[in-house]
Amino acid sequence: MNAGANDRRRILVAMSGGVDSSVAAAMLVESGHEVIGATMKTFCYSEEETAASRKTCCGLEGIHDARQVADRLGIPHYVFDVEEEFTRDVIDDFVSEYGRGRTPNPCVRCNSNTKFRDLFRRGRVLGCDGVASGHYVRLDRSAGEPRLLRGTDPAKDQSYFLWGLPFELLGLLHFPLGELTKPEVRERARALGLITADKPESQEICFVPTGNYRDFLEKKLLPTHPALLPGAIVDHRGRVLGRHSGYSGFTVGQRKGLGGGLPERYYVLEIRPDTRQVVVGPRDLLDVRGAQVGDVNWLASPPRPGTKLLAQVRYRSAPHRCRVVDCDANSVELRFEEPARAVTPGQSSVFFDGDRVVGGGRISRVMGSSY
Amino acid sequence: MQSESPSVHNEAAGARSAAEPIYLDHAATTPVRAEVAAVMAACQAEEFGNPSSGHRWGRRARGRLEEARATLAAAVGVETASVCFTRGGTESDNLAVLGSVRGMDGVAGGHRAHVVTSAVEHPAVSAAAERAVREGARHTVVGFEEGEFDLDALRSALRDRPAVVSCMWVNNETGLELPLPEIAAECRSRGVRLHSDAVQAVGKIPLSLADVPVDLFTVTGHKICGPKGTGALIARSRRGIAPLHFGGGQEDGLRPGTEDVAGAAGLAEAVRLAVAEAPAESNRLAALRDDVESRLVETISGVRVNAGGLRRAPHILSLAIPGIDSDTLLATLDADGIAASGGSACASGSSAPSASLAALYPGDTAASLRLSFGRLNDERQVGRIVTVVADAVARIRALWAP
Numbered sequence: 226m227n228a229g230a231n232d233r234r235r236i237l238v239a240m241s242g243g244v245d246s247s248v249a250a251a252m253l254v255e256s257g258h259e260v261i262g263a264t265m266k267t268f269c270y271s272e273e274e275t276a277a278s279r280k281t282c283c284g285l286e287g288i289h290d291a292r293q294v295a296d297r298l299g300i301p302h303y304v305f306d307v308e309e310e311f312t313r314d315v316i317d318d319f320v321s322e323y324g325r326g327r328t329p330n331p332c333v334r335c336n337s338n339t340k341f342r343d344l345f346r347r348g349r350v351l352g353c354d355g356v357a358s359g360h361y362v363r364l365d366r367s368a369g370e371p372r373l374l375r376g377t378d379p380a381k382d383q384s385y386f387l388w389g390l391p392f393e394l395l396g397l398l399h400f401p402l403g404e405l406t407k408p409e410v411r412e413r414a415r416a417l418g419l420i421t422a423d424k425p426e427s428q429e430i431c432f433v434p435t436g437n438y439r440d441f442l443e444k445k446l447l448p449t450h451p452a453l454l455p456g457a458i459v460d461h462r463g464r465v466l467g468r469h470s471g472y473s474g475f476t477v478g479q480r481k482g483l484g485g486g487l488p489e490r491y492y493v494l495e496i497r498p499d500t501r502q503v504v505v506g507p508r509d510l511l512d513v514r515g516a517q518v519g520d521v522n523w524l525a526s527p528p529r530p531g532t533k534l535l536a537q538v539r540y541r542s543a544p545h546r547c548r549v550v551d552c553d554a555n556s557v558e559l560r561f562e563e564p565a566r567a568v569t570p571g572q573s574s575v576f577f578d579g580d581r582v583v584g585g586g587r588i589s590r591v592m593g594s595s596y
Numbered sequence: 597m598q599s600e601s602p603s604v605h606n607e608a609a610g611a612r613s614a615a616e617p618i619y620l621d622h623a624a625t626t627p628v629r630a631e632v633a634a635v636m637a638a639c640q641a642e643e644f645g646n647p648s649s650g651h652r653w654g655r656r657a658r659g660r661l662e663e664a665r666a667t668l669a670a671a672v673g674v675e676t677a678s679v680c681f682t683r684g685g686t687e688s689d690n691l692a693v694l695g696s697v698r699g700m701d702g703v704a705g706g707h708r709a710h711v712v713t714s715a716v717e718h719p720a721v722s723a724a725a726e727r728a729v730r731e732g733a734r735h736t737v738v739g740f741e742e743g744e745f746d747l748d749a750l751r752s753a754l755r756d757r758p759a760v761v762s763c764m765w766v767n768n769e770t771g772l773e774l775p776l777p778e779i780a781a782e783c784r785s786r787g788v789r790l791h792s793d794a795v796q797a798v799g800k801i802p803l804s805l806a807d808v809p810v811d812l813f814t815v816t817g818h819k820i821c822g823p824k825g826t827g828a829l830i831a832r833s834r835r836g837i838a839p840l841h842f843g844g845g846q847e848d849g850l851r852p853g854t855e856d857v858a859g860a861a862g863l864a865e866a867v868r869l870a871v872a873e874a875p876a877e878s879n880r881l882a883a884l885r886d887d888v889e890s891r892l893v894e895t896i897s898g899v900r901v902n903a904g905g906l907r908r909a910p911h912i913l914s915l916a917i918p919g920i921d922s923d924t925l926l927a928t929l930d931a932d933g934i935a936a937s938g939g940s941a942c943a944s945g946s947s948a949p950s951a952s953l954a955a956l957y958p959g960d961t962a963a964s965l966r967l968s969f970g971r972l973n974d975e976r977q978v979g980r981i982v983t984v985v986a987d988a989v990a991r992i993r994a995l996w997a998p
Contacts (some may be wrong), residue, residue: 241880261927261931263927266923301927301930301931303923303927304923305921305923305924305927306921306922306923345993345998347923347924349995350924350927350928350988350991350995351927351931352931385756478841576731585950
């Protein structure tokens with residue numbers, strides 16, 4: 226377990242103030258590494274400082290808790306203001322994607338840009354040669370090029386959120402929790418006497434602590450933006466069934482909140498920003514045969530057309546067997562072996578070879594729907 | 597475990613810099629000097645009685661408390677009775693601002709209280725003014741023109757007899773000296789109460805309250821090698837100031853609670869020493885500061901000295917450094933053995949946008965670095981300070997280049 230003299234590294238640990246990153250930091254200290262804790266300040270708390278924002282992982286309370294844990298571990302801890310980068314790469318993208326009727330994964334954007342690349346840039350100045358986080362994934366260095374693998378606990382595996390890591394950083398990363406379960410992590414935190422041991426899991430997106438995206442988008446978009454204007458709810462045959470007050474509140478696969486008067490078992494099938502239509506229909510029409518994936522990032526050699534892959538299109542959903550129809554540096558066209566349900570533009574499609582993350586991208590459109 | 601691993605036992609940083617770390621954050625706080633610690637230790641052992649008690653232990657503690665009050669008053673040139681001991685600078689500032697607003701009731705019945713502050717106040721004043729607004733007061737902020745305090749704006753704000761004007765003597769982020777004699781003359785001519793937070797001024801610039809008619813005046817112990825949690829509000833008149841605490845009537849009811857006799861004695865001793873040593877010490881600090889300043893200005897391209905060219909206290913050097921971010925600079929300096937701060941220490945540990953710098957340099961976004969000098973510094977450190985700071989800036993700029 227202990228790092229030998231040659232393996233001893235100076236590692237920057239991204240500490241949110243939650244239990245996972247606290248234990249990650251503690252494990253690296255136990256392994257004999259020189260550890261520096263870092264918490265990102267990602268948005269302006271003075272405007273948003275509410276009871277709700279205090280509870281999430283990155284508010285002032287998070288900074289305070291991370292600092293307490295670092296003091297307990299006897300490691301230095303710094304707070305880095307990354308608001309400018311975070312706003313540009315995460316918040317602006319979140320707003321623009323919802324504005325286009327898509328459903329983004331802001332945590333993926335943060336991991337792809339802010340949490341590792343931007344944080345590590347600061348770590349390098351401090352002389353760090355590695356960066357770590359409390360994600361439940363594994364990094365296998367045994368075979369020459371580093372391979373990113375799913376965490377061993379299927380209930381916590383977070384590989385879905387890490388496909389966008391810059392490949393050149395991969396070898397410098399450390400994920401100490403990859404072989405643990407959440408109860409094991411809490412157990413370790415308690416044994417170490419960390420104040421974060423029993424902290425509840427953060428569920429909401431850190432910059433929308435209330436969970437109300439619509440309110441947030443109304444603050445960020447012009448009132449005349451199409452996403453906030455009323456439009457028609459139509460069924461799969463094009464019949465108008467009702468009205469909605471802006472498509473920004475909808476996501477594909479959603480059933481609740483469609484308003485009265487609609488057949489009970491109808492789901493959102495599609496959002497059409499150009500006409501502001503929200504298309505609904507019965508559940509089996511959510512099935513599609515293929516998808517185009519853009520903004521692709523590879524953590525292994527890009528596959529040739531015809532290659533079989535597993536594609537996971539939502540967090541916590543089973544991956545789909547599929548075949549690569551076409552592939553270039555930036556995009557991939559997939560054909561699913563069996564119809565795939567609720568494939569949502571804007572969400573990540575992550576490509577696996579077994580447990581290994583070989584790449585991922587953002588779903589730009591779906592193909593072969595049956596209506 | 598907590599007590600065994602304070603952040604000075606910073607292995608990661610220690611490995612990087614074998615040399616002794618250098619403390620350049622005296623404007624944040626200072627170590628207690630030996631003379632003060634000795635006074636306090638004696639006090640805690642011998643004068644532990646409750647000054648309100650009638651018996652001999654009480655009398656003895658009371659005697660020690662009043663001795664401290666007289667020492668402090670003499671050091672700053674006021675009457676002994678005007679010293680009200682508090683539990684720190686924030687408390688004194690809060691009491692001066694909010695106490696003046698709340699004390700208006702019945703005095704100027706029906707008149708809406710008005711608070712006037714400078715744009716560079718410490719949050720202990722500005723947040724108290726915001727609190728007063730929530731209680732119904734008006735708040736006017738007097739700004740700066742080309743670094744000069746806007747006396748015209750002050751004059752017009754004085755027209756409706758504000759409850760209190762609060763202007764710090766020396767700004768904690770830049771060292772800028774505010775023109776207290778002029779401000780005091782304006783307030784005096786209008787009969788308006790003036791408060792000044794002088795926690796960065798005591799022992800750093802010549803101060804004689806006998807010459808400057810400030811009505812309320814904040815001092816604290818921990819900025820001048822005295823104990824933390826000690827302070828005083830010097831109040832030439834207590835009329836019209838409402839207390840913020842309620843209890844046993846100590847300090848004439850202005851700050852009730854059993855007095856911290858050892859703290860008061862330590863504070864008084866620290867103020868006495870700081871004022872006595874001020875002429876020599878401020879020259880020494882100015883020489884150190886000027887040396888570091890001129891060498892950094894020469895070495896780091898694009899750097900600006902905040903409040904440069906203006907009247908400044910000798911212990912603070914504030915630099916605006918474009919092309920880097922201040923959190924990374926401070927972390928790097930810590931790893932390399934130099935303890936400094938950004939604009940000022942903020943609860944989050946991160947650089948908050950500084951109201952003081954925004955008031956002096958509107959729209960400027962360069963990172964700010966505050967080096968503040970004191971008893972732990974001497975001229976042998978100058979070479980290393982300059983090398984470490986310049987090297988950190990260069991490394992950050994290199995890694996930031998796209």
